[in-house]
Amino acid sequence: GKLLAPITPGEAQVPFLSTVTGEWVSGPELDGGYWFRNLRQTVELEQAVRTLLAQGFGVFVESSPHPVLTVGVQETVEDTGRDAAVLGSLRRDEGGLERFWLSLGEAYVHGASVDWQAVFAGTGAQRVDLPTYAFQSQRFWPEIAPAPAPEAPVENGIDARFWEAVEREDIETITSELSVDADQPLTALLPALSSWRRQSREQSTVDGWRYRVTWKPVPEPAVARLTGTWLLAVPHTLTGPDGQWAAAVERTLTDRGAQVRTVRVEHGTADRERLAAALQAVLDGTAPGGVLSLLALGGTDALLSEHPGVLATAALVQALGDAEVAAPLWCVTRGAVATGRSEAVTDPAQALVWGFGRTAALEHPDRWGGLVDLPGTDTADDRALTRLAGLLAGDGAEDQVAVRASGVFVRRLAHAPGAGAPAGKAWNPHGTVLVTGGTGALGGHVARWLAGNGAEHLVLVSRRGIEAPGAAELRDELTALGAEVTVAACDVADRDALAALLGTVPANRPLTAVVHTAGVLDDGVIDALTPERFATVLAPKAEAALALHELTRDLDLSAFVLFSGVAGALGDGGQGNYAAANAYLDALAEQRHAEGLAATSVAWGRWGDSGLAAGGSIGERLDRGGVPAMAPRSAIRALQQALDLGDVTVAVADIQWERFAPGHTAVRPSPFLADLPAVRRLAEASRSGRADGDPAGAGLSPAEALRRRLEVMPRAEQGLAVAELVRTHAAAALGHQNTDEVGAQRAFKELGFDSLIALELRNRLNAATGLRLPATLVFDHPNPAALADFLLGEIVPDGGTGAAPGIAELEKLESALSVLDPDSADTPTRTGIALRLQALLARWGEPHTDSRGEAVTEKLQEATPDELFAFIDKELGI
Numbered sequence: 001g002k003l004l005a006p007i008t009p010g011e012a013q014v015p016f017l018s019t020v021t022g023e024w025v026s027g028p029e030l031d032g033g034y035w036f037r038n039l040r041q042t043v044e045l046e047q048a049v050r051t052l053l054a055q056g057f058g059v060f061v062e063s064s065p066h067p068v069l070t071v072g073v074q075e076t077v078e079d080t081g082r083d084a085a086v087l088g089s090l091r092r093d094e095g096g097l098e099r100f101w102l103s104l105g106e107a108y109v110h111g112a113s114v115d116w117q118a119v120f121a122g123t124g125a126q127r128v129d130l131p132t133y134a135f136q137s138q139r140f141w142p143e144i145a146p147a148p149a150p151e152a153p154v155e156n157g158i159d160a161r162f163w164e165a166v167e168r169e170d171i172e173t174i175t176s177e178l179s180v181d182a183d184q185p186l187t188a189l190l191p192a193l194s195s196w197r198r199q200s201r202e203q204s205t206v207d208g209w210r211y212r213v214t215w216k217p218v219p220e221p222a223v224a225r226l227t228g229t230w231l232l233a234v235p236h237t238l239t240g241p242d243g244q245w246a247a248a249v250e251r252t253l254t255d256r257g258a259q260v261r262t263v264r265v266e267h268g269t270a271d272r273e274r275l276a277a278a279l280q281a282v283l284d285g286t287a288p289g290g291v292l293s294l295l296a297l298g299g300t301d302a303l304l305s306e307h308p309g310v311l312a313t314a315a316l317v318q319a320l321g322d323a324e325v326a327a328p329l330w331c332v333t334r335g336a337v338a339t340g341r342s343e344a345v346t347d348p349a350q351a352l353v354w355g356f357g358r359t360a361a362l363e364h365p366d367r368w369g370g371l372v373d374l375p376g377t378d379t380a381d382d383r384a385l386t387r388l389a390g391l392l393a394g395d396g397a398e399d400q401v402a403v404r405a406s407g408v409f410v411r412r413l414a415h416a417p418g419a420g421a422p423a424g425k426a427w428n429p430h431g432t433v434l435v436t437g438g439t440g441a442l443g444g445h446v447a448r449w450l451a452g453n454g455a456e457h458l459v460l461v462s463r464r465g466i467e468a469p470g471a472a473e474l475r476d477e478l479t480a481l482g483a484e485v486t487v488a489a490c491d492v493a494d495r496d497a498l499a500a501l502l503g504t505v506p507a508n509r510p511l512t513a514v515v516h517t518a519g520v521l522d523d524g525v526i527d528a529l530t531p532e533r534f535a536t537v538l539a540p541k542a543e544a545a546l547a548l549h550e551l552t553r554d555l556d557l558s559a560f561v562l563f564s565g566v567a568g569a570l571g572d573g574g575q576g577n578y579a580a581a582n583a584y585l586d587a588l589a590e591q592r593h594a595e596g597l598a599a600t601s602v603a604w605g606r607w608g609d610s611g612l613a614a615g616g617s618i619g620e621r622l623d624r625g626g627v628p629a630m631a632p633r634s635a636i637r638a639l640q641q642a643l644d645l646g647d648v649t650v651a652v653a654d655i656q657w658e659r660f661a662p663g664h665t666a667v668r669p670s671p672f673l674a675d676l677p678a679v680r681r682l683a684e685a686s687r688s689g690r691a692d693g694d695p696a697g698a699g700l701s702p703a704e705a706l707r708r709r710l711e712v713m714p715r716a717e718q719g720l721a722v723a724e725l726v727r728t729h730a731a732a733a734l735g736h737q738n739t740d741e742v743g744a745q746r747a748f749k750e751l752g753f754d755s756l757i758a759l760e761l762r763n764r765l766n767a768a769t770g771l772r773l774p775a776t777l778v779f780d781h782p783n784p785a786a787l788a789d790f791l792l793g794e795i796v797p798d799g800g801t802g803a804a805p806g807i808a809e810l811e812k813l814e815s816a817l818s819v820l821d822p823d824s825a826d827t828p829t830r831t832g833i834a835l836r837l838q839a840l841l842a843r844w845g846e847p848h849t850d851s852r853g854e855a856v857t858e859k860l861q862e863a864t865p866d867e868l869f870a871f872i873d874k875e876l877g878i
Contacts, residue, residue: 045069045072045073046072046076049073049076049077050076050080053077053080053082053084057084058083058084058085058110058111059084059085059087059107059110059111059112060073060077060084060085060086060087061087061088061089061103061107061112062086062087062088062089063089064088064089064090065090065092065095066088066090066091066092067087067088067089067091070086070087070088073086074086085106085107085110085111087103087106087107087110088103089103090103101119104119202633202634202637203418203419203637203641204419205634206418206634206637206638206641206652207417207418207419208417208654209605209630209634209638209652209653209654210415210416210417210418210638210641210650210651210652211413211414211415211416211569211650211651211652211653212413212414212415212416212649212650212651213411213412213413213414213569213586213649213651214411214412214413214414215337215339215340215402215409215410215411215412216409216410216411216412216675217407217408217409218398218407218408218409218410219408220387220390220407220408221387221390221391221393221394221408222390222394223386223389223390224256224389224390224393224394225256225257225393226253226256226257226258226289226290226389226392226393227257227258227289227393228258228259228288228289228290229258229259229260229261229283229286229287229288229289230253230258230259230260230261230288230289230290230291230292230392231261231262231263231279231282231283231288231290231291231292231325231327232249232250232253232260232261232262232263232291232292232294233262233263233265233291233292233293233294233295233316234246234250234262234263234264234265234294234295234297235264235265235266235267235294235295235297235298235308235312236264236265236266236267237298238294238297238298239298240378241334241377241378241379242297242298242334243298244378244379244380245294245297245334245374245380246294246297247380248380248385249292249294249332249380249385249388250262252385252386252388252389253292253389253392256389256393258289261282261283261286261288262282263275263278263279263282265278265295265312265315265316267295267298267308267309267312268306268308270295270308270311270312270314270315270316271315272315272318272319272322273319273322275315275316275318275319276318276319276320276322276323278319279319279320279323279325280323283323283325287325287326287327288325288327289327290327290328290330290369290392291320291325291327291328291329291330291369292329292330292332292392293313293316293329293330293331293332294332295308295309295312295313295316295331295353296309296310296313296331296332296333296334296336296350296352296353297309297332297333297334297350304349304352304538304539304542304543304546304584306531306535307349307352307538309349309350309352309353310352310353310356310534310580311531311534313331313353313356313357314356314526314529314534314576316329317329317360317364317526318526318527318529320367321364321367321527321775325367326366326367326772327367328367328368328369328370328396329360329367329368329369330369330370330371330372330392331353331357331370331371331372332372332373332374332388333347333350333351333353333354333371333372333373333374334346334347334350334373334374334375334376335347335350335373335374335375335376336348336350336351336353336354336373336587337351337354337373337402337411337587337590338590338594339402339404339409344376344590344591344594344595345376345587345588345590345591345594346376346591347376348584348587348588348590348591349584350587351583351584351586351587352538352542352580352581352583352584353371353580354371354373354400354583354587355567355568355571355576355579355580355581355582355583355584356576356577356579356580356583357370357371357571358371358400358568358569358570358571358579358583359526359567359571359572359573359574359575359576359579360526360571360576361399361571361668362571362572362573362664362667362668362763363525363526363573363574363576363759363763364526365667365668365763365766365767366763366766366772368399368668369392369396369399370396370398370399370400370401371399371400371401372388372391372401372402372403373401373402373403374388374403375403375404375405381405383405384403384404384405387403387407387408388403391403391408397669397671398410398671399671400671400672410671411672412671412672412674412675413569413570413651413672413673413675413676414675414676415676416650418641418645421645422645424644424645424646425644426644427558427559427640427643427644428453428454429450429453429454429455429512429513429559430454430455430456430512430558431455431456431457431509431510431511431512431513432456432457432458432459432505432506432509432510432511432512433450433455433457433458433459433511433512433513433514433515434459434461434502434505434511434513434514434515434548435447435450435458435459435460435461435515435517436461436462436492436514436515436516436517436518436544436548437461437462437516437517437518437519437563438458438459438460438461438462438487438517439460439462439464439465439468439470439471439474439487440462440468440517440518441607442517442563442607443460443462443515443517443518444470444474445607445632445635445636446515446517446636446639447460447474447478447485448477448478448481449636449639449640450483450515451478451481451482451483452481455483456483456484456509457483457484457485457486457506457509458478458483458484458485458486459486459488459501459505460474460475460485460486460487460488461488461489461490461492461501461518462487462489462490462518463489463490463491464489465487465488465489465490466487466489467489471487472487474487475487484509486504488501488504491540492516492518492540492544492547492548493539493540493543493544493547494547495547495550495551498544498547498548498551499551502551502552510555510556511552511555511557512556512557512558512559513557513558513559513560513561514548514552514557514559514560514561515559515561515563516544516545516548516561516562516563516585517563518540518541518544519537519540519541519563519565519578519581520536520537520539520540520541521537521575521578522536522537522577522578523574523575523578523756524574524577524755525573525574525576525755525756525759525775526576527775528755529576529577533577534577534580536577537577537578537580537581538577538580538581538584541578541581541582541584541585542580542581542584542585545562545584545585545588546588548560549588549592553592553595553597557597557598558598559598559600559643560589560592560597560598560599560600561600561601561602561639561643562585562586562588562589562599562600562601562602563585563602563604564582564583564585564586564601564602564603564604564649565578565579565582565603565604565605566582566603566604566605566627566651566653566655567579567582568580568581568582568583568584568585568586568603569582569583569586569603569651570664570672570673573756573759573760574755574756574759582603585601586601586603586649588601589601589648589649590648590649593648599648600642600643600646600647600648600649600650601648601649601650602638602639602642602647602650602651602652603649603650603651603652603653604635604651604652604653605627605630605651605652605653605654605655606622606627606628606629606630606653606654607629607630607632607635608629608630608631608632621735621756623735624734624735625659625660625663625664625735626655626656626657626658626659626660626661626663627653627654627655627656627660628654628656629654630652630653630654635652638652639652657676657678657679657682658678658682661673661678661679661682662682662686662732663732663735666732666760666763666764666767667760667763667764667766667767668763668767701770702767702768702770703767703768703769703770703771704770706725706768706769706770706795707770707795707796709721710722710792710795710796711796718792718796719788719789719792722788722791722792722795723744723784723785723788724739725765725768725788725791726765726784726787726788726791727739727742727744727784729761729764729765729768730742730748730751730753730761730784732764733753733757733760733761733764734751734752734753734757742784743784744783744784744785744788745783745784745785746783746784747782747783748778748782748783748784749782753778758775758777758778758779759775761777761778762774762775762777762778765777765791769791769794769795771791771794771795
């Protein structure tokens with residue numbers, strides 16, 4: 001019950017109240033404080049608290065083994081309307097130093113003065129400077145004045161170094177940062193300072209765009225037994241290590257309790273119709289509990305544009321839908337990813353399946369399990385196989401997993417600001433630099449950057465060469481910058497043609513760097529993809545990258561840059577083939593780095609003013625989804641930084657997570673994004689909102705909560721509720737902030753729906769209703785009202801418990817009155833019926849409260865004509 005340290009008169013800021021014995025312990029009297037010999041005298045206590053508040057005291061600390069007076073003091077404080085903190089020092093069963101220190105911290109943040117030197121005496125603690133990087137990019141402190149203030153300086157690593165140099169009066173560092181001479185006048189210093197400030201801001205922006213894929217170890221799954229039937233898809237023939245692993249996987253599934261039914265797929269001839277028939281024959285009416293695909297194995301000898309692994313996997317996804325198999329599909333690879341520096345990617349071609357699979361998870365969330373990478377060793381590892389079985393028997397919470405003999409690792413996305421990274425050697429071009437796609441929009445930006453930084457000779461390669469639009473003008477522009485320019489027509493996916501082109505590089509200016517920007521889009525939902533559409537995208541991007549790798553691996557390159565895309569890292573609906581190509585580029589860079597070769601793969605977001613996603617429908621969709629365009633100047637700066645830092649793989653994208661994450665995770669959680677602070681905050685806010693908004697439905701799935709809510713509604717209200725559900729999800733799929741533009745009778749085609757948006761709406765409604773809806777849903781039901789009618793019949797086919805009473809009786813009454821002729825009835829009869837109906841209407845015409853807590857009847861009575869028409873248009877779709 002004694003204070004741990006004496007209080008020096010004149011320094012005390014907080015009156016201490018002791019409740020140990022009802023009396024204060026001996027000690028110096030508090031300067032300006034109060035003593036209480038009998039704390040049971042609550043009236044005196046209340047008067048004392050009011051007096052202290054009037055004198056300006058703002059913190060009350062009850063020093064005792066357990067606070068008993070804080071409630072009364074708090075009530076007094078609230079009664080006065082003043083702001084003050086009421087705290088305790090210890091608590092029952094928490095009487096140690098840890099609790100006391102926590103109480104000191106609480107008092108300190110509320111304004112009390114604490115002698116921290118005495119607190120930490122003898123503990124070895126010492127003061128350190130607060131790192132400046134903790135405050136870059138975001139501001140958390142509340143603004144005191146609501147009026148707009150001048151923009152505060154961006155606090156990043158560059159700013160910190162500069163202002164530290166100013167404080168030290170370090171002329172050498174300051175002039176070096178500003179690139180000016182120490183003796184230059186102020187007229188020269190101010191422009192240099194302004195330029196430095198712009199560059200600092202741009203660098204801070206670029207740092208906010210940088211992300212890196214990491215692998216996080218997690219507890220290995222519990223040893224569990226599989227149940228039911230498992231469908232195993234394997235290539236028709238597998239030899240060598242792949243064959244050993246496939247046999248070991250099948251044996252492990254059987255040993256763990258699964259009834260395995262194997263379907264063998266002949267590589268190179270995978271056809272969805274034949275495969276669907278084979279699946280139905282193997283299953284023979286049995287509904288499997290899971291599907292495991294080993295089709296990625298055994299396809300490394302084929303051309304990437306015809307890679308049997310990814311083509312067979314795509315055909316399997318299509319065939320499972322055709323065969324109405326709803327079990328989750330897991331795809332297995334070997335050596336397609338590397339979880340750390342101690343590992344190497346041994347087969348980057350299998351990474352094609354990882355890129356494709358991430359898109360399949362978005363397009364078919366109801367029947368997707370995940371991706372699993374096994375070790376790239378030649379011998380099957382029993383520990384890894386045991387962990388694989390545990391993963392398949394688990395809850396499926398993680399869907400991108402690397403299973404190793406040493407443990408289980410899950411894939412995560414993390415911020416990777418360059419300001420905190422170790423400084424590397426600045427990269428500058430020299431000699432000859434080859435740029436594929438060099439006459440295109442991205443290639444043009446890269447070529448200007450290379451020429452401006454000293455490249456002596458640029459070889460710009462495209463299919464049409466100098467005949468490409470703008471190629472001649474670009475050549476002249478680069479020549480004016482001092483570079484020698486060769487514009488060549490070549491299909492870089494053609495290995496022989498590329499080898500002939502490389503043979504023309506002059507010996508006095510040898511090839512020193514390669515920048516591969518070439519790429520082609522052929523977007524389509526997975527159900528519409530064909531081997532030809534895969535080849536269209538994989539050839540110029542993935543197969544060309546492989547040819548460049550193999551033909552230059554013996555050269556002393558200072559840079560080998562691959563332009564990948566975030567579609568490969570995140571997945572993107574409608575881009576299964578493009579995502580596969582991008583994932584391959586990232587894996588190829590990892591393999592080159594492990595072999596000691598130069599490699600940098602940048603998974604780009606959306607470039608502004610140029611690139612495949614700069615504008616049009618793709619650009620509009622990305623804008624709606626929270627992926628705005630990056631300024632090309634800033635993107636080039638990010639490229640320079642990636643080379644300077646020696647990045648092997650890095651993602652550079654401007655992503656507005658508050659808009660992107662809800663859409664990306666609307667129908668399927670994404671553990672890959674879960675560790676990002678912004679995504680974590682959104683998830684917590686969403687969980688809190690659901691708990692506050694529907695406490696009665698806590699623990700229920702959205703589909704079950706919807707069904708229960710509809711069952712107790714009259715049929716008319718059911719229709720309105722489901723129509724609002726459809727309009728809400730349709731607006732979200734279109735990227736609208738509200739449902740104003742989505743009228744109940746407006747055709748989906750008129751609203752701007754295409755096959756991809758239709759698929760997204762189907763997935764959203766699947767999650768909201770718990771139904772398994774067809775991919776043609778939007779095309780079968782042309783507008784929200786028609787779709788709502790269909791859904792209502794599927795969710796509550798019998799009308800629900802709340803629909804039958806009253807409605808059925810009203811229909812009987814209406815039928816009975818319909819046979820009477822009001823004009824032929826006598827006056828008393830007509831009057832009697834009318835009075836009864838009016839009385840009934842008066843009883844049932846009480847104001848009905850809508851979801852916003854307002855009476856609909858009252859709203860309509862007070863509405864203006866314009867508001868009435870708006871209500872009819874919005875609620876009834878007329």
